[in-house]
Amino acid sequence: MNRWLPFEEPLRELEEQIVELERYTAAKGMNRSREIAALRTRQEELTREIFSRLSPWDNVQLARHPERPYALDYVSAVLADFVEIHGDRRFGDDPAVIAGMGLLEERPVVVVGHQKGRDLKERQARNFGSARPEGYRKALRAMKLGEKLGYPVISFVDTPAADSRPESEERGICESIGRNLAEMSTLRTPVLVVIIGEGGSGGAIALALGDWIMMLEHSVYSVIPPESCAVILSAFDRDASRGPEAAAALRLSARQTQELGVVDEVLDEPLGGAHRNPDAMASIIKETLIERLDGLCQLDTEELLQRRYEKFRRIGSFGT
């Protein structure tokens, strides 16, 4: 059973009606299937309507939806023969980051990504998808392996933020993020990035520097959580409850981010969000990855790197 977000309230009510009607008619042995079908149609229309005018804040909630598919859900649907690798060979293995390799159709690829947990226990074990230094270093190890073997790298981004506990500082969370940015910018193999949920600030960009940046329609990408932004800035009266306004000001939704030239492609989600139909979402991701890789793999490495550099080199807004 799906959980409903506040802006889905009309849909939840409709769902309740339908379920109630189904139960009632089944119990009574009545056939009201036409009526039910009509309600379903109405529900779909309403969904379409609501989802056609989502606010950035609505997308924040969708991006954080506890039923939203996570990296490993997509990996297992998109890749054959996936083998997960573990550890940074320096200090530890961070469950907030996954890394491994597998086959995308016939093509060997390396995959990295943030990984959130589904139930409470797993969520804690995976630190809610907040990576520690060893997580980024594990990902880097995998990416360097991809570079060595000539396999493209696919990164699934989904994190509220990097871990900033003192233990992470001690082991160089800053260095690990900076190092990944430096290495990813010069990695001699194609790098595809898919922001599948929360693209949370430095924790996200540490796995999001690549040749082609994609965002799922309802994912978000932001320099700061909107609530924190609202708390810090007097423009929002330093009031966390004005997070929705901050979300709008930050332009963190997929489409807005694309308009700003930061993201190359937005992948449509199934109606109602990826969690309503993970298989359909995975298919879209898979097809897109294959197509984009076909293109990128035709570039020679120097051209690939030059384009990657220029792609980010361009992003900024200044004049005299």
Next chain:
Amino acid sequence: MNRWLPFEEPLRELEEQIVELERYTAAKGMNRSREIAALRTRQEELTREIFSRLSPWDNVQLARHPERPYALDYVSAVLADFVEIHGDRRFGDDPAVIAGMGLLEERPVVVVGHQKGRDLKERQARNFGSARPEGYRKALRAMKLGEKLGYPVISFVDTPAADSRPESEERGICESIGRNLAEMSTLRTPVLVVIIGEGGSGGAIALALGDWIMMLEHSVYSVIPPESCAVILSAFDRDASRGPEAAAALRLSARQTQELGVVDEVLDEPLGGAHRNPDAMASIIKETLIERLDGLCQLDTEELLQRRYEKFRRIGSFGT
């Protein structure tokens, strides 16, 4: 005042006589300088004699001599403008390893090395020269910097062994040694190695893979401390006191190691050992380094690497 090793007993006695005579004649206002000079000459002859027939075990004791010059002693004497760098950018800074850069005459070089401590406090702080993973990783960082900037690398080796405490295992002491070996074997800049004291097993080789391997005359290079070897093998009745025999069997002295084709050059020490005249020793090291570097820097990198590979590729003893 120099400390005396057991095999130096005749020298110590002679020194006592001389000192006593000097004191006595000074007190009495007598002039026995010819007699004293004769004793000094006799002492020098005896030193020459004793040091001409040192056993491997004697060299073990010299290599471990508490007054023997350590890496930083040579670095400060050999290099101008030395700047020490710190930390592995991953976990910590290991005082058992030093790294930095400076000028060898006019030439910028990177230096790495094991570092023992002089007094009890420093010895403990430097873990008696037993490096932890972060020590090897700091050295690697420095060497990669040398590679990047095109500076040759000079490594001063002086360690009883790598640290094998559980904390070092946790952070990958094995990986750090193996990684250094792999990186040093392919480092695209000349690497000179000087074994200045104890070349202790894996802990030593982790900083001792290079293009030209030198040993100071009384330093030793061994796969295992001779005492441990004696304890393990029934050939020595598993008796630690038979360490001297094991030392002989292991052929760990500089000359023997050179005969085995493992070391390229033995640098003569001042009479009585490097600690009797650190400045003279440093001069010899400096001149040799300059000369060897002049040669190595004329090779192109591919040839350098090919020779380095073949140099180690050859070492082994097998047939059918």
Next chain:
Amino acid sequence: MPSKAKKASARKTAKAPLRERVMKGVPDDLWVKCTGCSTMLYSKELEQSLKVCQKCGYHLRLSAEERIRLLVDEGSFQERDTDLTTQDPLSFPSYKKDIARYRKQTGCADSMVWGEATIGERAIILGVSEFGFMGGSMGSVMGEKVVRAAEEAAIKRQPLVLVCSGGGARMHEGIISLMQMARTTAAMARLADAKVPYIAIFADPMLAGIAASFAFIADIIIAEPGAIVGFAGPRVVEQAYRIKLPPGSMTAEFHLAHGMVDMVLARREIRPMLVRLMNILR
């Protein structure tokens, strides 16, 4: 393109008296309160001690101009891109007003200054952040200037010296500011590929988006004593994780102990060390 940067935009550092800047925002012209020990310090003396408290050793913040004067050979700094200013890409609430205000307050167009200079007669490329301008936060302008500095250093094969400080990415530029982490660091990676050395100096505070991008990947890192350095500031961490941090957490010394910086040097020792390094890095 930095190679085409017009000499026209370069100018000598204004030689305005240091006191003008030291006193910025301080009510009494003659006395300054030490951030470290709250002692009231006589501003003339403070100036002579390079704004290091002689009571407690606290290193007060320097403006970019003061920092430059401290580090480079006298009169050698030629600023580039003086007037580069942000275009407010998100039309973010009150951002334009803020920019105008800080511009007036600091006399800088944004939070970063870069240019050419010599240190010990060695030509270098220098970048210095200006904490006084919106907390030294990184938006498009700092990003662009860091990129240009790195590119110029690569082209000229001159060491890059960056004084890194600031509170992090500038949220007023949203995702555009986050992207500055990527592009500045990519420029450093290219500089490394060009085999040109890069030296970073960490000054209080050095946090978040600046710390987690180009700062920690420098070849050699020098930090000022007591400088707060890290992904999040100590107070933020204490609130976020509901923990109490031991004193000294996330300081320069903390990072030295954990192998993240090469040395912690008193302000007075930094220029001599740079001169020494430049003598090696010819």
Next chain:
Amino acid sequence: MPSKAKKASARKTAKAPLRERVMKGVPDDLWVKCTGCSTMLYSKELEQSLKVCQKCGYHLRLSAEERIRLLVDEGSFQERDTDLTTQDPLSFPSYKKDIARYRKQTGCADSMVWGEATIGERAIILGVSEFGFMGGSMGSVMGEKVVRAAEEAAIKRQPLVLVCSGGGARMHEGIISLMQMARTTAAMARLADAKVPYIAIFADPMLAGIAASFAFIADIIIAEPGAIVGFAGPRVVEQAYRIKLPPGSMTAEFHLAHGMVDMVLARREIRPMLVRLMNILR
């Protein structure tokens, strides 16, 4: 030179019955005592469980031959350099005698076997250490065989699979054995430069000179449950530092927890994983 290695020296693995080796040194032909739980295990059953104790899950040591049979496609292994033997470079006390004895005991010329094979029909280069021969210690012969295997893998562009185990460098060859750490690892570095994958399997025990050279720099590391892995064995560490180690120290699982190996797989799962990997690493 491996490229010139004579096919003449290659031979099919001898297909001697497994039991002959399982029983080596065991007084009673029918029963084997589990090293893990001391249970007496019926040797027929033990053979069927791949020498994993069905009581406690302990993975008993395998001979090189057993290991090869477990991993590769049936009958695909072609051994190379079967007769390579050490020349006793130091004329070390009793070494020649030891070699002769172990040769007789194991039927191997030294502690390493290498050759060509297929896994999941993918051609690979395989090296397997023989613990039964002087504790799987690394002297000139293991060193040479590892180097040849790596060089052959680089030339043929076939994945290298090494089963790493053994007590460390062989002190009977003194400094020559220490040098094997350098040359084997240099060969792995060249293999990496040739962009050929290298997979290591850690089997009990995997220590010292073997652990601290080519083993831990593999691209992918699979370890067997409970295998003792490390720079020094737990007992040596306890004696050297006069400490008491918690149970599980320096095991495969310990290294997994500390990010040093990719996976710990029961013996039965290793071949399927290799097949899967070979399907990716085409």
